Amino acid sequence: MSRRAEAPEALIARAREGEARAIGRLISLVEDGSPVLREVMAGLTPYVGNAHVVGLTGSPGVGKSTSTSALVTELRGRDLRVGVLAVDPSSPFSGGALLGDRIRMSEHATDPGVFIRSMGARGHLGGVSRATPQALRVLDAAGLDVILVETVGVGQSEVEIARLADTTVVLLAPGMGDGIQAFKAGILEIGDVFVINKADRDGADSVRRDLRAMISLGDRPEGAWRPPVLKTVATTGEGASEVVDAVDQHRAWAAETGELERRRVRRARDEIEAIALTALRERWGSVGEGAVIDRLAEAVASGSSDSYAAADQLLAD
Amino acid sequence: MSRRAEAPEALIARAREGEARAIGRLISLVEDGSPVLREVMAGLTPYVGNAHVVGLTGSPGVGKSTSTSALVTELRGRDLRVGVLAVDPSSPFSGGALLGDRIRMSEHATDPGVFIRSMGARGHLGGVSRATPQALRVLDAAGLDVILVETVGVGQSEVEIARLADTTVVLLAPGMGDGIQAFKAGILEIGDVFVINKADRDGADSVRRDLRAMISLGDRPEGAWRPPVLKTVATTGEGASEVVDAVDQHRAWAAETGELERRRVRRARDEIEAIALTALRERWGSVGEGAVIDRLAEAVASGSSDSYAAADQLLAD
Structure with a gap:
């Protein structure tokens, strides 16, 4: 080894002081399935449970990276510390650099209040499902207020991410064969907040209308959450504030009704x-x-x- | 129940006579994770091991369904009985109708020498990995000579399908951002035969050249299989014969070197x-x-x- 391995305890202490390198080192231990993970996770336990985990998903081309970036800007404006975890399930071998790099190049790369990391779904079994909740635990313990978990909406990854999140934001865009797109992977079931991005393009209103119609088709018991359908132009930041408001409202609703607790138990169960x-x-x-x-x-x-x-x-x- | 459940034994006997409805019923038992599956699988055991399982994968838009159809035509011309299993991992809820329907509508729908079935990756764990090998076992025992397992190349599904197959055919097409496409999900590692479909379009030769260059970059021990890179126009059937020849050659190589046995042991292990x-x-x-x-x-x-x-x-x- 080219450098001495640092004790988990010391790493955790430094991560809790917000030191990005220590946070990154802990997530690498998670990714590698390191033997010291057991100790790391036990050490993090007292510090977790505060961060709001927001899943962000949508088909390729809806503008996920730009939307993530716009939401980070809005959250930073509210003086919140933000973590971004970009999970790329299409990179079993590489570690998923593509997705993360796009984000890393963004305006937030040098902001100490933002921690950005991409993860591939390396192994098969226990890949996303083991490593992602553990990485969330690291970011949570590091004192980040909101953690955005971004995934490209392919295969079952969006369903997996929704199972991890306190609140799931589903992104759509006009002109992408939207009827099928919306129904395809059961996203109606997983979305707590729907966002039509690229709302300055033709067809945004009709996507919104269709989506609202589909949402109201489902039976909802009294007091159930009714997912809002918002519009954004992520490249200009338009609508990001409303999205953050809706995410906050969903969290408040979920905390009050016990849904937040149920989701966190489910996440712990999966982990x-x-x-x-x-x-x-x-x-x-x-x-x-x-x-x-x-x-x-x-x-x-x-x-x-x-x-x-x-x-x-x-x-x- | 609206009809009497038939004993597994009787179903297996009818499936072995090539009766499509019995084969379909057995695969439904597999999909549903039926309690009688244990009995079904034990009953199939004496009859399996003859079919050649060919995985067929590629990004959306490369022409997988048309290619499958062209290969079926070619195999039928060689008087082989063919099974097609279309696995749609993006349909956790629906059962994956879209993919299969496209194939069902094809010219082979009424050919008794062809059995076509689509499967969704219903549950999360044990979905594709449990049900697909079991469905293959059903088709194998039913006496089909070649089973084409088609999957849309998203997430880890292509890697999963490659793990199931005796021979894996990776489809590409010109003009799809091919460098990245090829490297993205590690398809270089999983392809035994590469096919550039839509070879009548501009750029087919350059994709082929790039791919061949990438393949020769890897270290290959003496006697290792060297994946050919073929060209097809699936809509006209052009090149399908060469693909079937290459698949045959790969099987012969794999049988001779013990690779076939290794892959089948791996498939059994996963199952x-x-x-x-x-x-x-x-x-x-x-x-x-x-x-x-x-x-x-x-x-x-x-x-x-x-x-x-x-x-x-x-x-x-």
Whole structure:
């Protein structure tokens, strides 16, 4: 090693003083699945639970990075410290530099009240689901007030991010085949706040009208949250203030009704499960080679056993 | 129930006679995670291992459905029975109708030598990874010679499909920001055969040149497979024959070198693991509500425990 590894305790202390490098180092430990993670997470426990985690998702082309940037500007104007976690599930190998770099180049790169980090969904199992909640925990403990978790809306990533967030903002834009776009990945179910970005373009009002109509189609019990549909022009910052207001209102509603607590329990459940599953896979040898599961797999592949019988044996082991 | 449930044994017998409705019924049992699946899978075991599983992936817009259709035509011309499994990971809720419907509408819909089915990646964990290998097992046991597994190349789905396949065909097209496209999700690592579709368009040769250059950059040991880069015009069927030839050559190479066996063991391993993990999640109560894991999650969310300690308790339970 080219530098001495710093004790988790010292790193946490420095992160809590807002030192970006210490925060970054802790997130690297999370990404690497470091052996000291257990100690890190235990050390962070007393300091978490204050940050508001806002998920930000939408199809490629709706202007996610610009919107993130506009929201950061608005939040900074309200004197809040902001974390941005850009999760790129399409980068299993690289670590997802593309998404993060775009943000890093932005105006906020040198603001000490903003911490920006991109993460790839490196491994398969336990990737996003283990590392993202742990990274959120680091940023939360570091005293950031709002954490924006940005993800490109492909595959199931938007659903995964929504499961992590206290409030989920879904971005759309005019002229992207919006009916299908809106229904496609169940975004109606996951959005707490909808934002039509690029609202200066033709068709913004009709997207808004369609979306509102779809939202009012769903049955909502008394007192349920009714997702607002807002318009923004992220490149100029227009509408960002209304989005932040709506996010605040959603948080207040969620705190009052117990929904915030429910979501945080769910997030903890997903995280616990991901850690447990990762531990099991290590035990089984799925992570490495030449272990219990390989012998069982050979038997199944050769037709001398079936997959359920093999799974039984694995669990009995 | 509106109709009597048929015994797995009888369904399997009918599927082995090539009856499409029985094959479809078995795949529905797979999708639903039916309680009789264990019996179904054990019943299929003697009949599997003959089909050649070909993964077909590529970014939206490269012409996956047309390419699938052209390959089916070519394979049918060689008197092979063909299964098509269209996996749509972007449909966590719907079951992925869009992708499959496009194929169903095609010329092959009424050919009894072709079985077409689309699957969504319904649940989160154990979705694609459990159901897809099981569906492949059904199609394999039904006596299909080649099974094309088509997936839209988003998120990690192409990597997942590559893990399932004996041979993976990666589709590209000119004019799609190809350098980045090729590198983005690590497709260089997963492709056994590369196909530049829409080869009648400008830029096809330069994509091919770039791709070949990238492929020759990687270190390859003596005797390793060198992925060919072919050109097709799927709408006319041009080049489909060369693709099928290349896929055959890859299979022959893989069988001879032991790579085929290795891949099938890996597929079995993934399947066993997915079944075991699904069983564990049910035991923990992650699937329903109000169980062991919920109490642990509440402790973590309230800060009275940390996620690693909770995972330890979960595993000790």
